[in-house]
Amino acid sequence: MSSAERLERGWRPDLRVLGPLLALAALVLIGALLNGNFLSAGNITNVLSRSAFIGIIAVGMTFVITSGGLDLSVGSMAAFIAGLMILVMNALLPVLGAGWPLAIAGMATAIVAGTLAGMINGFLITTMRIEAFIVTLGTMGIYRSLVTWLADGGTLSLDFGMRTLIRPIYFNGILGISFPIIVFALVAICGEVVMRRAAFGRHAAAVGSNDRVARYSSVDVNRVRLTTYVFLGILVGIATIMYVPRLGAASSSTGVLWELEAIAAVIIGGTMLKGGFGRVWGTVVGVLILSLIDNILNLTDGVSPYLNGAIQGVIIILAVILQREKRAEG
Amino acid sequence: MSSAERLERGWRPDLRVLGPLLALAALVLIGALLNGNFLSAGNITNVLSRSAFIGIIAVGMTFVITSGGLDLSVGSMAAFIAGLMILVMNALLPVLGAGWPLAIAGMATAIVAGTLAGMINGFLITTMRIEAFIVTLGTMGIYRSLVTWLADGGTLSLDFGMRTLIRPIYFNGILGISFPIIVFALVAICGEVVMRRAAFGRHAAAVGSNDRVARYSSVDVNRVRLTTYVFLGILVGIATIMYVPRLGAASSSTGVLWELEAIAAVIIGGTMLKGGFGRVWGTVVGVLILSLIDNILNLTDGVSPYLNGAIQGVIIILAVILQREKRAEG
Amino acid sequence: QEDTKVIGVSIPAATHGWAGGMNFHAQQAVERLEEVYPQLDFVLATASDAGKQVNDIEDMIATRNIDALVVLPFESEPLTAPVQAVADSGAWVTVVDRGLSVEGIEDLYVAGDNAGFGRVSGEFMADALPDGGKIVALRGIPTTIDNERVEGFEAAIEGSGIEVLGMEHGNWNRDDSFTVMQDFLSKYDSIDAVWASDDDMAIGVLAAIEAAGREDIQFVLGGAGMKEMIARTRDNDPMVPANVTYPPAMIATAIELTAVGLTSTAPVSGEFTIGSVLVTPENAAEYYYPDSPF
């Protein structure tokens, strides 16, 4: 029996693929049983729209983790970019007036700032060869500080007229589907396509699996790594563009712990923390699982709110039990 | 030429060894230049004593990371154990009276709780084969919730008489060296010896380097992994024993972000995040670097306190620049 | 039954002492009122940041059909629009402690007075150090609340000859303020008094002073009326000569008034400002609540 034959030994449902889906289905079922309004269009729109921030970021994080990296700075980066976007828009208000040109200037600010922030992380990690954990822990502190400083310890708020103007970016949509959901879906689809169908996705996986092999195979390892961080930075910028219209403000508590949520979503989705394999659709499922947990906890009484965190923790662990790796053999 | 002759090697200063030491020396120099009281016995005692909590935990974290694991739950675990210790001591007060037997009961509680908490993490990670990041993210939420719940959202405070009795555990010492410093030093020395000279340290590095090779070499991989988590749990217990006497209280804000600080200290010290190599003395240097940054920022004026985090971030990155890996070749 | 009404309560999570006390009072009030008013249902949600709080409010509207919302905004600005949406949907809105950035949204406003809190603290400080003196101050978590308090305090001590040597963030946290105070003690050889601005921070500060054995510091002024600290004032502890109230129980008042407003025709709308009061050994007994966890 050749090993080739051996590999074709019957198809078994692969828990690593089905796991996250099963967990998601279970949560939807629980939600529907607990509250009749859970499956209402309104609630579903709410849950999906607010998943968009973490979701968009988590898609970028999937690439970073797949290529063997990590980014702890995304939450602070989002807060900083939101603050910057608000400052720029308020500053330009007298010049451009409260209209779409100003909104577009704000968006451009967010994208440019995200790109630069990603480049800084990527540059320090690749060219300067510093451990990603340390670089992004450092920039996490730096952005968090900067936004606190920009806001003078308080809250940076967008001019009220402008806020009314850009509110639709979060709350309206096309054909009843809100913009954040549309953007999240587009980002996820592009991410999935890039991961599976573009050379970049393969290169990211190769770099994460074994960077030496990738280097020997004419893959520009540093460029791939740098690109994943820049890509993530841009997505943080896009997430911020969705975020600012929602709350119209940024402060030092904006985006706290988003990094952990994004990383958790990526891993719940089946991407390997040590790199080499990534799954964008899994990440989307992971994000939905995390959002649903929060939503369901709000649907029910009876549990002390102090214990929410504990329930969340238990569900996260249970969701991943379903998809753990096979016991190592041989 | 016989192979034995070929085998001597020349000594070159190794930046990966010197790096953290240089960073520490630079910080001490800066501190001394900025403030005359920096090198006073009082200040040094303060800095070292309060480094002890993170330090003791970080020594355990060094083993976890060396063997390829991670533990995000240590901060919450410390808060939970502190809460439990206080509850148990308050409950036993009527029985045992405010004396050393009660203090010892409290300490035993902390050690037992730490051991169990470590075992739970380790069990889920090894036997249940769930990604360490997810398990400890889950238990992080669980312990944080539990302590909030135990404290009813507020603060758990030790009985006042008892507090006075155990205060010396943090504030007194032997020959002018306070107990936390002594315990930290002992833990660090034991840790260093175990890492370098005991079979366990070797096994941990082997497991982190390549667990398959370790398994083929008759190493009980799961037991080694589990032991690192249990060891860390016990050290969290010990850190808590030092912590509770200081202010006699625990609340939901106890130990927040200790996990990040501990992991950062480990990596600043030169241990590899992906496992396979660990250095306990480096971790100690890392902890001192982190504490000194805080101390120096408090001792100097002129910088907006909002920017403390940014300066911290910059220094952490700089400290690690000194010890980055040589560019890989061949 | 049909006329069951639902009251949603959205508050920040218990991440520091005062918020913990506020959480406690909210839960107590909900439990008590559920007994008293069988026709009322309560939904309590705690949020760790403004975004999460908006999520909670959205969920309350979408799935729990709330008739009234009692909200203690995490931050004013980001919560304004979502709360306005609740008000526009016809539900009753009670805002607690932190005002929204647009006036007239809420039906009932139970307000704390952060600027007043700072002012009362500053005035006490100026009285206690009539010849001026050197003090250090600890601030809370960087937020608008903290800014208002500090501004009020600085305005009140202006011209009193009091010099603020240093100000750092103790984040309303005992451990952080302990560390900061230790370093202040190393840095300054002589300090006359400390404005800790919060009782959790005051406890950390007192521990640091006690450990350093420093005799130069005459007193520490905390705030918010934690029961242990009130007790020390009552018992004439010279280090804790006074306190400034900022009662976490205001949330209970707000919930109760909302319940009354929803179940009766009694007029409860309007604005109730719960001013900050100076607590001294003379009146301390009135502010001592032995059952509160805070």
Added chain:
Amino acid sequence: MTALLELRAVRRSFGQVEVLHGIDIALAPGEVHALIGENGAGKSTTMKIMSGYLAPTSGQVLLDGVPVTHADSQAAEAQGVVLIHQEFNLADRLTVEQNIFLGREKKRGPFLDKAAMRAEARALLDRLDCRVPVDARIADISNPDKQMVEIAKALQRDARVLIMDEPTAVLTTHEVDVLFGQIARLKAAGVAILFTSHKLDEVRRICDSLTIMRDGAVVAQGRVADYTEDAMAEAMVGRDVSSLYPARAVPVGSGIALRVQGLTVPGFADDVSFDLRQGEILGLAGLIGSGRTELMEGLVGLRAATGRIQIAGRDVSIRAPRDAQALGMCYLTEDRKSRGLLLSQGMRENLTLQCLGDFTNWLIDTRAEEQALTRAIAEFDIRAPSRGIAVGNLSGGNQQKLLIAKIMLAEPDIVIIDEPTRGIDIGTKQQIYEFIHALAAAGRSIIVISSEMQEIIGLADRALVMRSGRIMGEVARADMTEERIVRLAMGLQAEHAGTG
């Protein structure tokens, strides 16, 4: 005839140690050039310099007579110089197809043309008669298949100069034949080929010219036709190695050291029974993929297995390798790189990992470890440029020697050696065979798994032949012939389990 690729006076140092002392080699188009030499002689280093993976410390690399400095392997590859590594150079978590096209993916517009790549990968592998699925992850395929994927990857690169570092070490006879067919084809197309192997018969078979290295220097160069295998071996090693296999000095003992009954490793081996006597060398033959490795891994507790095992007459239960080791039974893996050695750690740490307990008395006795290392270096002739070197930087053969030393440190009574001489030079092979005989003479029992029939025949007192997870038959020393074993292995001749 101008050389296609040429090295002139190339030297290379790692740190303080020079490992190449002035190498001159010229590769001609349409010719297969052999590079042979002892383990650690510098063959792999030379090849890496030719293909841009390493830069020479001094000396020149000439392509078409023009000096070049390849910035890196990509630059060399762009010039048509391709290296097949001695150690696998594949990304474990990627699939076969992804690895073959890594860095040169085919695209249709912005997207990958997966269909075309799969088809071409299939075609390349078919050309190599390798049936591994193109969607299999590298981590899940066998070593020989990995080697074929490496070769396919190189073929895909359209080389003018193809450099192959021990490509046949893990291949079976059949696969070697396929590979040689491809080499002949490339040669006819005018490709210059450099080939290394420790199997000198292969050198005789396909090479035209040869270079022999010893200790980082060229000691002989010429036409292969002018050398017999023995002459090559002698030039490499510096002494006569014509009698490779020692004669049996001590007769096999009578006691049964190990009795295996009905051992089943699900998916790999089925109902296997055999006895191993004290002081016996038992050969385990079979084609690659016949399940020998998995059977033995099941025996020592590395895989789930069922069956009855007796050691020294007592029933034992073995659930993990440490149980086996405690009973005096050790298994030496065939896969030194991912199962045998910690490549980033030193020789000392690797040597003592298996039986660290013996060096520990509260603390590890580093002095005793150093002594053990000194002994191992002497006993197994491990050649390392420095004592503190990371094991990953040792030459392939020296890694294998260290691995053997590591297992032997446990002083097992029963030792199972899987492919003991893979990548080992002929001089050291002789030493290892003598060592195995010495073990047997000392009353220890040995199972040798080998894909080299000659090794089984030369070494074993008795051989079992496996096919598709079953023992097909047993061959006694007296009537052991290559044909007999091959027929059993291929299932052409059924035979009842003999004396066992």
